Amino acid sequence: MKLLRREGTSKYQGRPEDTMYRPGRLLIYGTQHILTMYGGVIAPPIIIGGAAHLKPSDIALLVTAGLFISGLATLLQTLGVGPVGSRLPIVQGVSFASVSTMVSIASKDGLRPVLGSIIVAGIIGVLASTYFARIVRFFPAVVTGSIITVIGASLLPVSFSWCMGGNQSAKDFGDPSHIGLAAITLLIIVLISRLFQGAISRLSILIGMVIGTLIAVVTGHADFSAVKDAKVVALPQFLHFGSPEFQFGAIVSMTIVIFVIMTETTADILAIGEIVETEVDDKRVAAGLRADMAATTVAPLVGSFPASAFAQNVGLVALTGIKSRFAVAAGGGVLVVLGLLPVVGAVIAGIPYPVLGGAGIILFGSVTASGIRTLARVDYSGGLNLVIVSVAFAFGMIPVGMPTFWDKFPDWFSVIMDSGISSAAISAVLLNIFFNEWKWGNKPGASVFAERENRVDELGERLEDDIAASERRPRRGQSKDTVTASVDGVTAE
Known part of the structure; x- marks a missing residue:
């Protein structure tokens, strides 16, 4: 069969994610993805480096390594190599779910035990990926819709914090000028989406962020002073922080975190499958988890941390309608370049948080909307599916509404439940098994949505x-x- 290679057509016919564009548009669409998640990639290295009492130059290396590994992981996830990689439009980055655990380890024993625990936990994750992916049969629409909705709702507070300035300890946090800049950025994106069509409408996030940043420069709300101090080229350094150190307690804690990350990545893979409207089975989920865990295992060798699928980019796919995995792969290439050119990364890092916050409201809100659209396909007669949705959403919102809720519980338990995504996934899956899979005791006429649709x-x-x-x-x-x-x-x- 002759392959179609025209812009706007599917290269392999039949799968939306295989859509190919001209190189210029691939680069633009991919860059939009990177601008969306850039702040989330650089934040964990900065936080962990501070906890480990590293000097600024070493923290800069952590940031560079994070960008580089995130780019390679994104390429592996989108393009795939054999049984590794979901071949879906998923952006990989340094996981925020592991930050609290890594800070706890680094503040006591330094960075080396953190790196050692990640390597061991990553290997465990690779081995477990095939079996972990089999839980996909327990993710019908009532479960995936609940998880997707929680993903978006749990991310919205992040965008609100960005709108207020991003740094809660700063004196001007919540200043009306910050919120005004975020509102202007949001308004620009809304107007572009409403007044334009085609490529311009799809680039509304990128255009809005560029205009918002220019306004911030004119009004004195942008700081690009770090650009002059950044190196032009800096290759990732192998074992720069010394050989990894393997401590049993750190390994156990990190392994728990890895399974949390795998739960979140599974949810993101299923979410992107719903948004792209493509087939996602247990084999594809397993391939995506292998890419996740392979990148996680290698990351410590160059001074980086666990990789994970980024939920905010799931929202960007839903908002723009750009379903091509090759567009996201182009973004992965941009990340690799940024990891090699710190001066370019410093320019992008200068984008003010309020600008990111204005864009984040739409991005994260669109994830929530996608979840609601999925839940609309569920049959609620009988009330049992309503119980699944309500309980899963409530558990998912606990870390958002009451962050200290699980603090008195054992560490291993609080690590899992402090992630709204993983707590929602666990509760939804368990209730789905109890109501849908376990047939004993079901009352006649109960709506359990038991059949898994073709x-x-x-x-x-x-x-x-x-x-x-x-x-x-x-x-x-x-x-x-x-x-x-x-x-x-x-x-x-």
């Missing part, structure tokens, strides 16, 4: 409905053929 048939029916609706209501300036071609989220040009 997603291929479901997606096919939904696609036909979308095509029919689009043909009845073509957008201004589009022919019916163009509308039909854009149903997969890509407009043929």
Whole structure:
């Protein structure tokens, strides 16, 4: 079969994530992803480096290594190598879920035990990936919808903090000028999305952040002074912080964290599958987890930390409709370059937090909306599915609404439950098993949504409905053929 290589068409026909664009657009779309998650990548190395009492030059190396590993992990996840990599539009980055555990270890014993524990826990994660992925059968729409909704809702407070300035200890945190800058950025993105179509509309986040940053420069709310002190080129340094140190307690704690990260990554893979509208089975989840854990295992060798799928980029895919994994792979290439060119990274790091916050409101909100859309397919007659959604959402919101809720519990338990995503996933899966899988004692007529739909048939029916609706209501300036071609989220040009 002849492969289609035109822009806006699927390279391998049939899968939205295989859509290919011209190199220029791939770079632009990929850069938009990196701008969205850049702050989340550089924050953990800075926090952990401070806890380990490293000097500024060493903390800079941690940041550079984090960017470099995040880029390689993203390339591995999107492009894949054999049974490694989900081949989905997923951005990988340094996981924030592991920060509290690493800070606890680093503040007492330094950085070497942290690096050693990550290597061992990563290897355990690689070995467990195949078996861990089999839980995908316990993730019907009622479960995935609950998790996706919690992912977005739990991220929204982060964007609110960014809107207020990002640094809660700063005197000007919450200053109206910060919130005003975030509001302007948000307004620009909304107006671009409303007034423009096609490529410009899809780049609304990037354009909004660029304009917002320019406004911040003019009004004195941007600081790019770090650019002059950054090196132009800096290669990752092998074992710069010394040989890893293996401590039993640190390894146990980090292994628990790794399983939390795997739970979150599984949720993100399933979420992106729903958004892209592509088939995700246990083998594909396992491949994605292997990429996650392989990057995690290698990361400490160059001074970096556990890798994880970034939920905010799931929201960007939902918002822009750019489902191409090659666009995200281009973003991975940008991360690798930033990891080798600290001066370029310093420029991007100068984007003010309020600008990121204005964009984050839309990004994280769109993740929540995607979860709600998934939950809309669930049958709530009988009330049992309503119990699953309500309990899962409540557990997922505990760390957001009451961060100290689990502090009196054992460390291993609080590490798991302090992640709203993992606590929501665990509660939703357990309730789904109790209501849907376990048939004994079910009352007659109870709605448990027990059957796991054939997603291929479901997606096919939904696609036909979308095509029919689009043909009845073509957008201004589009022919019916163009509308039909854009149903997969890509407009043929």
